[in-house]
Amino acid sequence: MNQLKHQLPETHETPSRFRNTIGKYIIKRNSNCISCGKCADICPYGVHVMPDNHASPLRPIEHKCIGFDCKKTDHYCIEHCPEDALVLKDNALLDTMGDYRWTPEMLLGHFAMAETGDAPRVDLEYNLGNSGGGFDKMRFIEPDPGLAIDISDEEIDTSIDLNKTGDDRPRKTISMPCYGGGMSYGSTALSVIVGRARAAKKLNSLTCTGEGGYPPEFLPYKEHVITQVATGLFGVREETIQQCPIMEFKYAQGAKPGLGGHLLGEKVTKAVARMRETIVGSSLFSPFPFHSVYSVEDHKKHVDWMKEINHNVLCSIKVSTPTDVDMVAIGAYYAGAHIIHIDGSYGGTGAAPDIAKKNIAMPIEYAIPKVHKFLKEEGARDKVTLIASGGIRNGLDVAKAIALGADGCVIGTADLVAVECVRCGNCESGRGCARGIATTDPELGNMIDEEYVEQRLVNMYMAWRKQWCDILRSYGLKSIKELRGRSDLLVHLDYLDEDDKKKYQPAPEYKMVL
Amino acid sequence: MPQKYNIKTKAALPRFYPVGKYATIEFRENCAGSCKECVKKKCVYDIFKDNYLHMSKMEEPEYLYTCNSCFRCIQECTKGIFSRVVNPEYREIGDEYWTPDVLSRTWYQAHTGSVPVSGAGYRGPFVGKGFDSMWTDMSEIVRPTRDGIHGREYINTCIELSRRPERLSFNKDGSLAIEVKPILEIPLPILFEQPDFGVLSKEVLISMLKAAQTIGTKMFISAADVYEDLMPFGPFIIPLVKKDTFQNYPTLLSRVDMVEIEYEPGIEKNFGALKAMNEELVISVGIGLRADLDYAGICVELSKADIDTIHVYANSHGREFESDNPRFIKDMLRDIHLALIDAGTRQQINIIASGGICMAEHVNKSIICGADGVAIDRPLLIAMECRLCDRCRNGLSCPVELESIDPAYGSNRITNLMSAWRNQMLEMLGAMGLREARRLRGEVGRSMWFEDLEKESFAPIFGERKVSIDVG
Known part of the structure; x- marks a missing residue:
């Protein structure tokens, strides 16, 4: 048996950093709710939660909702609610997310994988973008x-x-067929790049300093x-x-x-300037x-x-x-x-x-x-x-x-x-990334910690x-x-006859507002 | 050493709120009221700063459209009262070629003079029609790039508008044996032209001409529209005349150094009369790229006459006129360029391309396809905040009051745009390892085309392509 030489790490649930997650569906509870807790009892996905010491259910955790596919099951909360207090809809917010290459569903799919370590349970198209070419038009053949x-x-x-x-x-030898690309100290929050190094160690893979120098925090993972x-x-x-x-x-x-x-001046803080041996606030354009x-x-x-x-x-x-x-x-x-x-x-x-x-x-x-x-x-x-x-x-x-x-x-x-x-x-x-990822701003950089990134x-x-x-x-x-x-x-797909093409998932092709 | 050409910029804030992409929605009935964690106070971009002022004035809260898409207010509000939609007005501006994205990037460049920069990779389709079906090359290791954008290596973007002699010849004493006419050149391969629609008030035209003056280029304007107020800009004007009208403008033609006459069969007979009015005149012939014309053949014939430049016009989407299946300007330019090479006249004549040039990348791509330079009209209007809303075409008022624009402000915006475009041209030229815009002309070897890449990389793997390549 070809057992793994390197023990692969365990996955465990690592929820979003944000209070309100974004889901493919939105599910709203209106004022008809009598807090009977039935929705929380029947939902196996954790969308509805009613802690013991709460008089009413918490706001639905929408990104866990599998949407209208749930109709086929015996736990479709919309139909089981005795007061018709729940409404399920497609989330129109998705129209404002993503782009042709990273569609909203691909983003949400990756949020879900990073949270659970498994394929998303929700019907998200996370393998194909909407670019209309390249990987988005390639498919693996039907296996024999x-x-x-x-x-x-x-x-x-x-x-x-x-x-x-x-x-x-x-x-x-690395245990994964991929490793982390260069993200420099200065362009990305220290906790993010160190978190990547920690993940690389766990996965027996690699990460890369980028061109911003080698902060001492990398040494345990060198x-x-x-x-x-x-x-x-x-x-x-x-x-x-x-x-x-x-x-x-x-x-x-x-x-x-x-x-x-390019590293624009705003990101060249004292620490970054010290690492790069330059002046605080000075934009850095590498030669080419x-x-x-x-x-x-x-x-x-x-x-x-x-x-x-x-x-x-x-x-x-x-x-x-x-x-x-x-x-x-x-x-x-x-x-x-x-x-x-x-x-x-x-x-x-x-x-x-x-x-x-x-x-x-x-x-x-x-x-x-x-x-x-x-x-x-x-x-x-x-x-x-x-x-x-x-x-x-x-x-x-x-x-x-x-x-x-x-x-x-x-x-x-x-x-x-x-x-x-x-x-x-x-x-x-x-100040850089408002979500605390690609920033050197001290306040924004604190939005994220290494353990979270690693897991x-x-x-x-x-x-x-x-x-x-x-x-x-x-x-x-x-x-x-x-x-x-x-x-x-x-x-x-563009190299297949019409009949052969039908055997494969069609390429997403819809107009987006850029 | 002569001073290096550089376009100076100065920020020119928009006079009107640009049409933003996203509208933030608040379900206020669910707001906790006096939440200490209010996300509006924490907005990194401070877009809610004037929120209460708008509310008290009962004005449309414009902050809605300045959202930078970080989603933090949506994800952090304790009551989850925020959402977003695409601004319906944003969907409506422009058209399928002059997209809202093109407009909003043009506004940004005209405002700041900066090159649009963003993180997290490219966002658009894999390939598109027209210019979006080609990529430009870059040099690696053995063919070094040029570091032009930050001025460390000078990249020359000059082009000529005057005819070049086929070759120089010299007398025995080393003196020139042929007459070499003065060279007319402009410092960047972009000319302006009078738009065919829009609010074209005196202020608007002066804004354009002042910008042309500032950056050293020229502007095509119908001779009939060159009224007295525009005459101080004479050296920057290229009047457009016709065979039957040029005789009416002796004063104008004596004060400009270049003129354009509209093509019609037999036009060659008029070049002598034009020169007679001003022997220094550089002559351009303007020809619309109509499907029923053998425009490549006509260009070859024109190139043999005593003219300097051929100005080819496609429609505003870069398409051939009067065709059910119109070709795109990149393909038409290739035909013209190659026909001139075959005729042996390409080095003597200049080609200026109009129509469908809406982004900086289109300038370089047009040149790769065979033009010497381009002429632009709509980007000039858009720089001055035009929304291509077409209200003016229907006799309605302009939402950005173009008719009353201050020419100092308008020219500032256009100058900023041209500086941003030039810097982007330098980025591409530098990556290609070129130090001369003139060296780029017809250099398809410095580009990669969708159909070629598919054939080279994919055909050996996937066989025959069944979906025809429609990138024209």
């Missing part, structure tokens, strides 16, 4: 029932290897923290390279391909590109420099997705990279010019097969780990990216959504893992490594 295997989640291997080069550096070396070189020191298992050269990022990082790298030879010099500082470190090269991303990838490999990390144009968590996010560089869905194919043709595919990011939103996207040819993925935005980011996009303005992330990733295990089992695969490059298991 004969292929399915009956093994438990514990017996399925979701780990990936990060050093395939065969060099004398450590073999590094085996799970990647040190990023970006063009601004903020906070990069020899010791931060010496203490990390993996260092990442960030040549470019999908949020702003071809542009340097590395002014020390103008050739593959320069790039190799960079890699050799890091390898010399730390003889055990693995090198990851993070690039965006230009038209010649395949050539860039092979160049990075020949210069000694263990990991090639391609970051597509639609993702990113940090503040970036809207024009860059929308228009510059290709979406990751195109880049993965392009790079995978080229590395194969060059005979390098099994000697390097290919990591994809930038617009990978959910567990299914991860599985699709792997089937397209990546070994694993890097996740950013979903981590933030797990801690209740609503993607309002105001990360950069004034919400563990819950979300464990829910994703269940999805991956279901997919692998259905195709008779025991390891996610076997899924890599299995693009034969994918279909794209």
Whole structure:
């Protein structure tokens, strides 16, 4: 039996930080209520709660309500209420949430997974966005029932290897096929980035410093923290390279391909300024590109420099997705990279010019097969780990990216959504994120604590893992490594005949107000 | 060293509340009254600051529409009395091309002069029609980018409007053997044009011309509308004339350095007469991209005549005129550009594209498709708070009182918008590793197109595409 080498963490209920949660449905109790408590007695989902010492039920916990599907059951509160005091409706608030890529239901689905560690019980479409292309039009093919295997989640291997080069550096394996993308000290609340590191330790995965330096709070989790070396070189020191298992050269990022990082003055507090060795309140624009790298030879010099500082470190090269991303990838490999990390144009968590996010560089869905194919043709595919990011939103996207040819993925935005980011996009303005996530404001930063972040992330990733295990089992695969490059298991709706298309869930396509 | 071109900005607050996207709803009957935890007091953006004032004045509480979408009031109110809806007025402004989002971003840029920035990734559809079916390239490691936006490397956005000689030739003593005419250039590849609708009061036109003057560009205006008050802006005006009317404007044509004459068959015969009125005149020919015209062929013929620029017009949505299945300007520009290359005249002539240019990205994308520069009209109105509500077309009053705009304010807003657009152009040019807007012309190699990417990356996996690619 292929038992897990690393014991995966337990999930446990981690409710929202906010008093009023947002659900797909709203359920209101009107003044006809006689506080008989029947609704609380019959609801198995915890929507209606009437504590023993309360004379009347609490306000319904709407996000737990399964909505009109409940009609088919024997516990539909609306019909059982003796006074007709309950009203159930679709929540019109959802019209004001989300966007084409992260639909309101995808947001709510991730809130639910982060709360419970399981797939949402409510009928939410959390695997597909409304973008009308890319992952949202890809589906896994109907599996041949004969292929399915009956093994438990514990017996399925979701780990990936990060050093395939065969060099004398450590073999590094993480238990998840994804790890956390760089979020810098300064752009994101300290409790959030440390919470991510704690989750990475529990999940035997990784997180990344981003380009804002290495706060000492990371040290207890240093085996799970990647040190990023970006063009601004903020906070990069020899010791931060010496203490990390993996260092990442960030040549470019999908949020702003071809542009340097931005940290606006409001976020440069005293602590951030100290870490970045700069002046309080001064906006920081990282240069682009590395002014020390103008050739593959320069790039190799960079890699050799890091390898010399730390003889055990693995090198990851993070690039965006230009038209010649395949050539860039092979160049990075020949210069000694263990990991090639391609970051597509639609993702990113940090503040970036809207024009860059929308228009510059290709979406990751195109880049993965392009790079995978080229590395194969060059005979390098099994000697390097290919990591994809930038617009990978959910567990299914991860599985699709792997089937397209990546070994694993890097996740950013979903981590933030797990801690209740609503993607309002105001990360950069004034005091920063009003929800206490992407902020250095002392008051707002206190809205969130490390334990909450850690457990919400563990819950979300464990829910994703269940999805991956279901997919692998259905195709008779025991390891996610076997899924890599299995693009034969994918279909794209636009490439199917009308009859074949009917076998698959249609792509959501509805107009949104942006 | 000559001074680097830069557009100075100054914040210009809106005169009227911009139409916001969201309306906050309060179910006040459920309010606890004097709650110490009141979320209104805690709003990070302070949007409820004037709440009570509005209530006492019985005014529409405009704070409703300034919500920044953090959801905290909705999620933290002890009584749960808050909700939100999309502002119905927001849904109504603009149309499917000039979307509410385009309008609201344009207002923001005209107000602040800043590039729109947001966090948490891209929010729109995977691909769209027209310009939304192409991406621009970026350079990585071996083809370095240019760091233009913060002035660390200068990126030149100049374009020329005058004709270029095919080649230079020299006498034995090294002197020029050909006559080289003065070069007429503008510092950014954007010209203005008089909108075809809207409140076009004297104040509005002067606002546009003052902005053109400030940033050093020019504006196309019908010669008949260039009345005396506009004459001080002569060097920034390109009068639009027709074959039968240009003789009526000898004074005007003597005071400007460029003119545009409307295309009609046989127009070539009039270029000599135009030059006779002012031999320094740079001549543009304006041609509407009508489906029944062989516009690429006409452009080739025009490029061989003694003119400087061809100005092609699509409709306000960037579409071909008079067609049941109109093509988009990016494809029409490609045809024209390639036809001129085949004819060997592309280097001599300039192409200016009009129609459907509503965002900064459209400037660079038009240039990639083969234009030298673009001309814009509606963004000028929108910068001055126009809501494209069409009330003016129906003889109704303008909700933002454009007719009485102070030209100093109006030009400030337009200048801010152009600065934000230019900075966005620099972001894209820098990412592409280009230091010259002129180097971008026709550079499709610095772009990626939906149909090509699908073919290259997806066709080997998924086979033949069954849904036709409709990105035109």
